[in-house]
Amino acid sequence: xxxxxxxxxxxxxxxxxxxxxxxxxxxxxxxxxxxxxxxxxxxxxxxxxxxxxxxxxxxxxxxxxxxxxxxxxxxxxxxxxxxxxxxxxxxxxxxxxxxxxxxxxxxxxxxxxxxxxxxxxxxxxxxxxxxxxxxxxxxxxxxxxxxxxxxxxxxxxxxxxxxxxxxxxxxxxxxxxxxxxxxxxxxxxxxxxxxxxxxxxxxxxxxxxxxxxxxxxxxxxxxxxxxxxxxxxxxxxxxxxxxxxxxxxxxxxxxxxxxxxxxxxxxxx
Numbered sequence: 383x384x385x386x387x388x389x390x391x392x393x394x395x396x397x398x399x400x401x402x403x404x405x406x407x408x409x410x411x412x413x414x415x416x417x418x419x420x421x422x423x424x425x426x427x428x429x430x431x432x433x434x435x436x437x438x439x440x441x442x443x444x445x446x447x448x449x450x451x452x453x454x455x456x457x458x459x460x461x462x463x464x465x466x467x468x469x470x471x472x473x474x475x476x477x478x479x480x481x482x483x484x485x486x487x488x489x490x491x492x493x494x495x496x497x498x499x500x501x502x503x504x505x506x507x508x509x510x511x512x513x514x515x516x517x518x519x520x521x522x523x524x525x526x527x528x529x530x531x532x533x534x535x536x537x538x539x540x541x542x543x544x545x546x547x548x549x550x551x552x553x554x555x556x557x558x559x560x561x562x563x564x565x566x567x568x569x570x571x572x573x574x575x576x577x578x579x580x581x582x583x584x585x586x587x588x589x590x591x592x593x594x595x596x597x598x599x600x601x602x603x604x605x606x607x608x609x610x611x612x613x614x615x616x617x618x619x620x621x622x623x624x625x626x627x628x629x630x631x632x633x634x635x636x637x638x639x640x641x642x643x644x645x646x647x648x649x650x651x
Contacts, residue, residue, distance in 0.1 A: 441650040442495035443526065448650060449589045450493040453537040454484035457544050457627060465553065474623050475561075479551045482544035496530060496538045497645040498591055499579035500598050508576045509593075509643050515601040515612035515635040518644035527646035532602045532629065534647050535615050539595075539626035541588030546625040548587035548594045553624075558585035560596030562619040572640045575619040595624040598643030604631070611635075614642065 441448050460483060461476035500509035501521060513521075518529050530538075539548050547553060555561035559577040567573050577597055585593055594600075599618045603610040614630035617623060618641035 441493075443648055445497070446495040446527075446648060447498050447538075447589055447591060448493070449496055449534070449538045449591075450650075451491070451537065451542045452489040453492045453533060453542075454486050454489050454544060455533065456485040457540075458483040458485050459546050459625065459627065475553065475621060476546065476625070477553050479546040481551075482540075482546065484544065490533075492534065492537050493650050494534050495648040495650050496534065496589075496591055497527075497647070500593055500600060500643050500645045502579060507578045509579065509598050511574070511576060511598060511640055511643050512638045513601070513643050514638040515603075515610075515644075517638065518601045518646075519610070522644070522646035525646060527648040529610070530600075530602045530645065530647035531605050532613050532615070533605050535594075535600070535602045536626055538589055538591045539587050539616075543588065545588065546627070548591070548626060549584055554584070556584075558582050558593065558596040558624070559619050560617065560624050561621045563621065565620055574640050594626065599630065599641050601642065601644045 459476075460480040461473075462478045462480050463476070464473055465475040465477045466472050501513075501518075502508065503510050515529070522528050540546070545551060547557075549557050559575070559582055562575055564575075565573060577593075579592065582593065582597075585595060585597075587594055594616050596617060596619055598616070599614040600616050601612050602615050604613050612631075612633065612635050614633065615628070617628065617630075620641075622628075
């Protein structure tokens, strides 16, 4: 008679076994050919050993994503064709890019943690707007995190392939909460067209970070020494540039509006 496999027998023994002692079985006579083969203590330990956690689970605070790789500080984007007619904004929206070019002599290895979504306050379903750079600093610090550096935000958005858009090289007006034309209400004020986290699942970067093009324009800290200086990244729901390297630097650390928000970063462990 064919004996049962050692693995099946092992699984049957795991719930009741004492891992400190080998499992013994006494078999005699005709039962020897059909009796289970007792697993050894080593086999039991191997079967019940906890699986290692994924890197992000140990390297980052709960709920954050690990971003790691080689970042190019100076990138040249190569647009093959633009969307809009000649004029003031003809080179704002690129329909399709060719491969990006790294102009830096050396890439920089980055490893950090980032929130997968823009900051959503407790009790709300929408990312918080009307937030300034100073708000971002205070909130992130209160959570044990910090405002993202511009280089970190860029890399989390584009990845090592230096994607112009978080989702790739061809602009997709439906992938993210962007390219909206219904911007202003009857009062002439900018309409609040925020979308909740996860509403645009295709608006994902190579690291799985969402809404880095459109939705809210996010405050980051410009890389460099001295006091932190703000930049705004990702644009918002307007038909703007919306690519990973685009930055708005015209506003100070106190500016806020319908379109402004942030997400947090943290050092990895």
